[in-house]
Amino acid sequence: MKIEETSIILPLPTQKDIEKEEHYWKVTLPIEYVTFISKYNGAVPITNVFTVSSHEYVIERFLCVLEDSEDNELGMYDIDVVLSQIEDRLTDNEDLVGVELLPIASLFGGDFLCLSFKDREQSPAVGVWKHEESSELEPVFLKGFSSFKEFLANLTE
Template sequence: MKIEESSIVLPLPTEAVIDIEESYWKVKLPVEYRKFILKYNGGIPTTNVFSCNAHEYVIERFLCILEDSEHNELGMYDIDVVLAQIEERLTDNEDLIGVDLLPIASLFGGDFLCLNFKNDKNYPTVGVWKHDESYELEPIFFEGFTSFKEFSESLVE
């Protein structure tokens, strides 16, 4: 997968910042995704169309990890900012501490590409969360890929 270099959101997160986020989210990010966000934080892929559940989706941009989203012009794409807006619609467990679905990319039309930790906290799958069909404690999510690596390989030019 290629990323438009000029679209990367700075400053890039550090390993320590990602560790803090993982602790907050109560998940361990896949190695491939961790490497990706350390290098391409919030970037826009040059190939941005993928298929999932017999539909095509367009990636607007990957979400980023920022220490200070309030003072960054692209702070609205920070994962924590997105989570704050939609987290009650990302799980069916009102007692959940952490995340089941972690949004990692904004898709055209308001949907999000997510890492799905619900079935396996160590090996999340990747798919699409549907914003217009999801309600509080009733997420609609379509599996698409067995891993972030498989997803990123699908975006090869």
């Protein structure tokens, strides 16, 4: 996969930053995603097209982990900032503590690429959360890949 190197959002998250977020989100992130975000925090991909359910999607930017999103000009791409805006549309469980769908990239048209932790017994699937079709406690998620590693292998230009 190719990344616009100058688009990486600094500072890069430390292992401590990522563990703090995992605790807050009540999930264990896949090691491939942890490695990715530790190197390409919030980057714009050059290799940015993938297909789910016979529809092509384009990644505008991966989301990032920032210790202080308010003091960063790209803070709107912080995962916690995005979660605060759409979290009631990412689950069908009003009593949920943590996350079931974790947005990891913004897609052209307002949708988000997400890790799905709905089945906590398996590693998270990767797919598309549809913003126009989702409503409060009624998310529309299209599973595309069984893992983040499989997702990365299917990106094209």
